[in-house]
Amino acid sequence: MKNLKVKLAALAMVIGLGSAFATVKHVALSDRKWSYDASLDQYTDITGQQKGINYDCDEASSVCTATYPQAQDPNQDDSNPVSVETGVFN
Secondary structure, eight states: OHHHHHHHHHHHHHHHHHHHHHHSOOOOOOOEEEEEETTTTEEEEOTTOOBTTTBOEEEEEEEEEEEEOTTOOTTTOOOSOSEEEEEEEO
16 A cells, blocks of 8 residues: 555656646747848847848848847858848848
8 A cells, every 4th residue: 555655646746747847838939130241251140120220131132131040150050041031231
């Protein structure tokens, strides 16, 4: 009987911890937006800035801005952007 009580207590702990983790609201990492300066061959973080207010992209076929996952720094690894906007950043 004592062995059964220990097993039930352990099961209750596992179920309790599992349900606690299952109900926690997970915050998704948002993507970050970067501007590209071709003369420096470098990206600058412009997350939260608005096109037409904080910056513009003049017509061109080069990369103006690129969006990357939160944890990715395009100055270290510029592969697989989420999205790219063409033009010249200014």
